[in-house]
Structure formats: structure tokens, C-alpha cells
Amino acid sequence: MDLPAPELHALLSRVVDTAVARHESLPTARAVPAAFPSRDAVPGVLPDEGVGAEQSLQEVYDEILPFLSNSAGPRFFGLITGGTTPAAMCADFLTTIYDQNTILHSPGDSIAASVEDRAVEMLADLFKLPQDEFTGVLTTGATASNILGLACGRQYAGRVHFGVDVAEDGMEGCGAFEVISNLPHASVVKAMGLVGIGRRRLRSCDLSVDSIETALRSVPPDVAPIVVVSSGEVNTGRLQPSLPEVSALCKKYRAWLHLDGAFGLFARCSPKYDHFTDGVELADSITTDLHKWLNVPYDSAVFFTRHERILRECFTTTAAYLAPPDHAYSTSLAPTHPMNRGIESSRRFRALPVYMTLRAYGRAGYAALVERTCAFAKHVGEWIAAQDELELLYAVDLCIVLFRGKGGRREGAEGNKALVSAINGGGALYVTGTVWDGVPAIRLAVVNYRTTDAEFDTVVKGLKEAALTLA
Ligand SMILES: Cc1ncc(COP(=O)(O)O)c(C=O)c1O
Structure with missing residues (x-):
């Protein structure tokens, strides 16, 4: 080889x-392309003897690249x-060449996790999220970030409404959960199924504060509400208005507020458009894609939350051969432990293109x-x-x-x-x-x-x- x-x-x-x-x-x-062949035309047959890297590359040039x-x-x-972006392209090449696993070993072996920390901090800065309040992790896409948001919302609601630590003890002892939302992205509904809330547990409302309050008020006492707002909506780009009022309502009804800003959060990058996102910083958790408006290669997104403890409760992984789960949380000296903040254990060094493009082009x-x-x-x-x-x-x-x-x-x-x-x-x-x-x-x-x-x-x-x- x-x-x-x-x-x-x-x-x-x-x-x-x-x-x-x-x-x-x-x-x-x-x-x-004007046309591309069907799946059957892709010559994906496992050869007994490999054709070699050069021939395999030639096949890709002949049979695949023209049809992308x-x-x-x-x-x-x-x-x-x-x-x-050119900076992200260079970084993504280097990511492959260096092939880091962005995971913390004990003892440490790489600066990669610190780079992810820095990338997430710069993103928080770009989106004007108070860095002393929010923590975050890179993910594979807004779908994954929405899964993290609803897992955290479920953990919070389990504790606050039912006194149950769902991550440790499961859903037994909990009542039901319900998501209140206006036209959530399909990935939010998928996440509801994945984290055990149930896809049918969606209570639709419109964008008005009154409608959200009516929905929250009509949730039965044995049901825990989670509010998901779209900033913006995938067909129109429409952003949820009145976020400070929505956040106040969520506090009143003890509902986790998740904001899906897969692309809309980027309005915060410009003084011309940031009024659309007033109050975003009050959300409990926030999704944003990076392979969309940041213009870094697939697959890349970020998840922010102001509840590091809840995030850790959901995602901490322990094994004797891994760095201890409480390793270096929230100290300025050592990186945080990305494995304990998201779904994957082994993780691509997708932080490098994010880091490099932010450094290259800035605010x-x-x-x-x-x-x-x-x-x-x-x-x-x-x-x-x-x-x-x-x-x-x-x-x-x-x-x-x-x-x-x-x-x-x-x-x-x-x-x-x-x-x-x-x-x-x-x-x-x-x-x-x-x-x-x-x-x-x-x-x-x-x-x-x-x-x-x-x-x-x-x-x-x-x-x-x-x-x-x-x-
Ligand atoms: C509002 C919103 N949320 C979630 C997603 C899902 O994003 P991804 O395909 O990166 O998982 C999208 C994709 O367009 C979106 O617009």
C-alpha cells in the first residue's frame, strides 16, 4: 500500500x-452536470487484487469526477x-494529511483538541455569544447539533419536571415530553424520535409570543415542554421574532429553549442584519451549520449551550484507557474534552478548516x-x-x-x-x-x-x- x-x-x-x-x-x-450515469454504472466492485493507487485515481478521474x-x-x-474558502481548503487537505483524532488521550498526544476549543471560542465571538456563558462543540451538521439540543433539553426537563436523571436512569419515572415549535426543520423531528421524545410529540404554534404562551399553558402538568425556534426557517429564511419574550416564557414554564440557527445565526455577523437575531443569546442551546454560510467543507457544524453540566451529563464517556471525564473542564490551561460533549468518540479534526478560515478572513x-x-x-x-x-x-x-x-x-x-x-x-x-x-x-x-x-x-x-x- x-x-x-x-x-x-x-x-x-x-x-x-x-x-x-x-x-x-x-x-x-x-x-x-448535464447528465450523470445511474448507480449501476459506478464500477464499485471489490477487486481480488487491487488496481493500485495510480490506476484507482485514474478511474476516479474518468468515471466519477465528471459527474459530480x-x-x-x-x-x-x-x-x-x-x-x-481557500483557507478552509488548505486546512482540510492538511486535516487529511495529519489525520488527527480530536480526542483527548491521557497523557496527551496532540494540540488538536485545543484548536477545536479555540475554533469554538472564535465562533462564539463571531456570533456575539457571551464566551463566559456558552460552551460548545463541533459536530457533523445541524442535524447532529439538533440531536444534541434535544438530548440536553430532555435531560434538563427530566431533572426539572420529574426529578429524573434520564441519562443515568432512563425515562422510567418521567411523564411525557413535548416539543413546541413553529415549522421545525425535519431534522428536529428526527431528533425527537432519536432522543425518545417521540416524533408525534410536536405541538405546533405560530411565531407569536401569545401562541407560544397558549401552547405552553395547555401542556398538561405531567408533560415536560421543550421549545424549539427556527432562526431561520428553511423555505423562507424567516427568523423567530421576540426572542427575549420567548425566553422569558420558557423560564416561567421551565421549558428548555433550543434555537435552530443552521444558517440564520449568521445574520449576527453583520450589523446590517443582526437585529433579526436579538435575544439569540438567551437560548439554552443553539445549532449552527458551518458547511453552509461559513463556507468550510462538509461535514461541519457547531452546537452551543449555556448548560455545560447538562451537556456533560448527556455525553460523558468513561473508559480506563481514556482521559478521565472530568479532565480539564473549564480551565484556561488545558483543552476541554470534545468526546464528552457530543456523539462521537473518535472525531475528525474538522476544527482546522474552521480555525483557519476564521483566522484568515475574520469578523x-x-x-x-x-x-x-x-x-x-x-x-x-x-x-x-x-x-x-x-x-x-x-x-x-x-x-x-x-x-x-x-x-x-x-x-x-x-x-x-x-x-x-x-x-x-x-x-x-x-x-x-x-x-x-x-x-x-x-x-x-x-x-x-x-x-x-x-x-x-x-x-x-x-x-x-x-x-x-x-x-
Ligand atoms: C434550519 C435548518 N436546520 C437543520 C438543517 C439540517 O442541516 P444539516 O443538513 O447540516 O444536518 C437545515 C438544513 O438546511 C436547516 O436549514
Whole structure:
């Protein structure tokens, strides 16, 4: 398996050349390939004798790379998809080369866990979360962070409402748990199933403080409430208003307040948009993705909580061969123990791209990124609102444009599907279909650091041409 240095150098050089060529080509490339083969065409058969690294690399060049999406490019607006900044790209290469396990050994073996600490501190600073109140850990995505949030909420509610330490003793002795929320992301509902709350235990409310209070008041005495707010909502980018009042209500009813800010928390990076997130710092736990608006590679997110003890109760792992679980908590001298704050034991050194991109571009770089992408989304929204063939369904607050086709063969479920296909098939941009308030619709989310005004004409031309094909 090993390779002599010159051969390794040749292979890696080819990869580095590809990195640079791809970086250069992304702004002009199609958003996604015109076609790609089905799963059966991927030659994933285990050979008796391996083909060797060079041949295997050639196969990847021939059979896989041409059919990957250009989701790191500036006109891929599907889901909520960031790219990879040059600093994060370098760091991610190095992460693979050094192959650290971000876990604390006793005795220590690496500075990796300290780098994660620093990365989390810088993120707290970027999001204006008081560093003496919040602690955090990197995760694989907002889904994982939402699982952490609901596990902590369940632990807190178990203690406060039922006097039970759920992490130690299980749910016996507890009543039921209920999540009160307005349009939670699907991953929150998944997390409800995973942590034993139950997917059906969702009590829907609207965004108003009155509605949240009515929901909290109607929870029976033997049921423990957890409130989950979206900042922002995945179809519209809409952010939960009145967070100070929501937080006061949660205190009154002893409900854990979890905030899913998978992308919306980035509004806090810019003085122009941070008013949308007033009161975020009052939440008990907070989710944010980093592979979205921070523009670091997959998979990367962060989870913050102001309740380190609850987090530790949920996630502490003990084994004779590992560093003791109380190792160096909250001292400035030694790193915290990431294994005891999240799901994984062995962990990728995903802190390095986060650390490096924050050091490289700083507060000002991310403020500018948020402002540029939000301005782009607003501009596209205004253009859509002025078209006969398209309809803007929601005023653009942040980075998401929600719209649908109007007239012709563009309306209804089939029309919407056809319009999404026509837009994506054109190659100029990529969008995702959805349903909003019962209406088939299309989302266009702008969080890539390479999306600039230079893309605007190409994007609106792609939208117009697609809409006109369905006259
Ligand atoms: C509000 C919200 N929460 C959670 C998620 C899930 O994020 P991930 O796919 O990183 O797990 C998303 C993804 O778009 C989201 O928008």
C-alpha cells in the first residue's frame, strides 16, 4: 500500500492541479452536470487484487469526477449550500494529511483538541455569544447539533419536571415530553424520535409570543415542554421574532429553549442584519451549520449551550484507557474534552478548516460575505417580483428567495416540477423545489462566498428562459 515519495508526489500533484483548475472553472461551469450515469454504472466492485493507487485515481478521474455537481460554485442555490474558502481548503487537505483524532488521550498526544476549543471560542465571538456563558462543540451538521439540543433539553426537563436523571436512569419515572415549535426543520423531528421524545410529540404554534404562551399553558402538568425556534426557517429564511419574550416564557414554564440557527445565526455577523437575531443569546442551546454560510467543507457544524453540566451529563464517556471525564473542564490551561460533549468518540479534526478560515478572513470578512449574499438574494427577489411569469412568495429577509411560476404551464405541482427541471436543466443555476403553505414553490438560497453581482445576469437569464419554455 505504501508508495515511494516521488510516486506519492506525482499523485498528490495531480490532485493539487485539479484543485486549482476546478477553482478557476467554477464561475463559468454549469451548476450541475448535464447528465450523470445511474448507480449501476459506478464500477464499485471489490477487486481480488487491487488496481493500485495510480490506476484507482485514474478511474476516479474518468468515471466519477465528471459527474459530480458544482455545488461549491457560485450559482448552485439548492438546499443551503456553501463552498470552501481557500483557507478552509488548505486546512482540510492538511486535516487529511495529519489525520488527527480530536480526542483527548491521557497523557496527551496532540494540540488538536485545543484548536477545536479555540475554533469554538472564535465562533462564539463571531456570533456575539457571551464566551463566559456558552460552551460548545463541533459536530457533523445541524442535524447532529439538533440531536444534541434535544438530548440536553430532555435531560434538563427530566431533572426539572420529574426529578429524573434520564441519562443515568432512563425515562422510567418521567411523564411525557413535548416539543413546541413553529415549522421545525425535519431534522428536529428526527431528533425527537432519536432522543425518545417521540416524533408525534410536536405541538405546533405560530411565531407569536401569545401562541407560544397558549401552547405552553395547555401542556398538561405531567408533560415536560421543550421549545424549539427556527432562526431561520428553511423555505423562507424567516427568523423567530421576540426572542427575549420567548425566553422569558420558557423560564416561567421551565421549558428548555433550543434555537435552530443552521444558517440564520449568521445574520449576527453583520450589523446590517443582526437585529433579526436579538435575544439569540438567551437560548439554552443553539445549532449552527458551518458547511453552509461559513463556507468550510462538509461535514461541519457547531452546537452551543449555556448548560455545560447538562451537556456533560448527556455525553460523558468513561473508559480506563481514556482521559478521565472530568479532565480539564473549564480551565484556561488545558483543552476541554470534545468526546464528552457530543456523539462521537473518535472525531475528525474538522476544527482546522474552521480555525483557519476564521483566522484568515475574520469578523470583517464574514460580515462582508453575509451582506453580499443577502444583497444578491434581495436583488434576485426584486427581479422575480417584477416578472409576469414568476411570483415572489415571501419578501427576502436574508439569503433565501421563495418563488413560483405564474401562468402558462408553470403552476401546480406538475408545473412547479417542470419549472425546477427547466431551470436546473439549463445549467446556469441550480434550485430546489418545495411546498410552502400548501403551494408548490421553488427555493433559491445564496450563501456561497463566490456569488457576486457578476452572476446576476446569468442567473436571471436562466430563470427567464426556463419560465418561457413553459408558456
Ligand atoms: C434550519 C435548518 N436546520 C437543520 C438543517 C439540517 O442541516 P444539516 O443538513 O447540516 O444536518 C437545515 C438544513 O438546511 C436547516 O436549514
